[in-house]
Amino acid sequence: MPGLNGEQIRKRLDDARLYLCTASRPDLASFVDAALAGGVDIVQLRDKSLEAREELAALEIIAEACARHGALLSVNDRADIALAAGADVLHLGQDDLPVPAARRILGDDVVIGRSTHSVAQASAAASEDGSDYFCTGPCWPTPTKPGRPAPGLDLVRATAASAPARPWFAIGGIDLDRLPEVLAAGATRVVVVRAITEASDPEFAARALKTHLV
Numbered sequence: 001m002p003g004l005n006g007e008q009i010r011k012r013l014d015d016a017r018l019y020l021c022t023a024s025r026p027d028l029a030s031f032v033d034a035a036l037a038g039g040v041d042i043v044q045l046r047d048k049s050l051e052a053r054e055e056l057a058a059l060e061i062i063a064e065a066c067a068r069h070g071a072l073l074s075v076n077d078r079a080d081i082a083l084a085a086g087a088d089v090l091h092l093g094q095d096d097l098p099v100p101a102a103r104r105i106l107g108d109d110v111v112i113g114r115s116t117h118s119v120a121q122a123s124a125a126a127s128e129d130g131s132d133y134f135c136t137g138p139c140w141p142t143p144t145k146p147g148r149p150a151p152g153l154d155l156v157r158a159t160a161a162s163a164p165a166r167p168w169f170a171i172g173g174i175d176l177d178r179l180p181e182v183l184a185a186g187a188t189r190v191v192v193v194r195a196i197t198e199a200s201d202p203e204f205a206a207r208a209l210k211t212h213l214v
């Protein structure tokens, strides 16, 4: 089945509200299927322990579930893997490939996102040539990204106040209890890891988050 074109991916990105990052796991297929059934819009494989070949195999599993649920497949860090996997999204941090270099590898039919951790980085990402969305965080210090200082909800407030033309997501320490604070600070889209990966019922956890986001 042919993949989505850039216009179709950008439309889905615009509509996306709940973005999940997950490591590979023994129950990857059923876990991702449950999260997507609960309303996750984008799934990223974020697992630095995998060799390229293992990453590609895990991405195939996620891609099949995403296609069935009409969700987007995201690759972390590596443009070559994104291309090989036929991903819809590549996510780049401040220390990863520059966006124009990734764009040379991927062309225009893959959307590229950027991580930001300060007002200056967020405003650069909001206007940076070639990227399609950005994330701001961490909203709270998080064991998922140890050592990363948290700019907190002030960064979410400042970003919301600047009304970026690009879609943007809040990330870091977000769970169902904290979600109302994140939304009150002005975010309309969120990225989560543990709130779904550590849930005993990932479908229920995703649905509970999504209910606040639509």
Ligand SMILES: Cc1ncc(COP(=O)(O)OP(=O)(O)O)c(N)n1
Residues within 6 Å of the ligand: 019, 021, 044, 046, 076, 077, 091, 092, 093, 094, 095, 096, 113, 114, 115, 135, 171, 191
């Ligand atoms: C959707 C999304 N947002 C932020 C990140 C973090 O990216 P980065 O800062 O490059 O850190 P690593 O995830 O690579 O450790 C992300 N992966 N996805």
Ligand SMILES: Cc1nc(C(=O)O)sc1CCOP(=O)(O)O
Residues within 6 Å of the ligand: 021, 115, 116, 117, 135, 136, 137, 138, 139, 142, 143, 144, 145, 148, 171, 172, 173, 174, 191, 192, 193, 194, 195
């Ligand atoms: C992967 C990542 N990037 C961040 C950033 O601020 O860019 S915070 C983060 C981890 C988010 O995990 P959890 O939802 O478990 O707190």
Ligand SMILES: [Mg+2]
Residues within 6 Å of the ligand: 076, 077, 091, 092, 093, 096
């Ligand atoms: Mg990265």
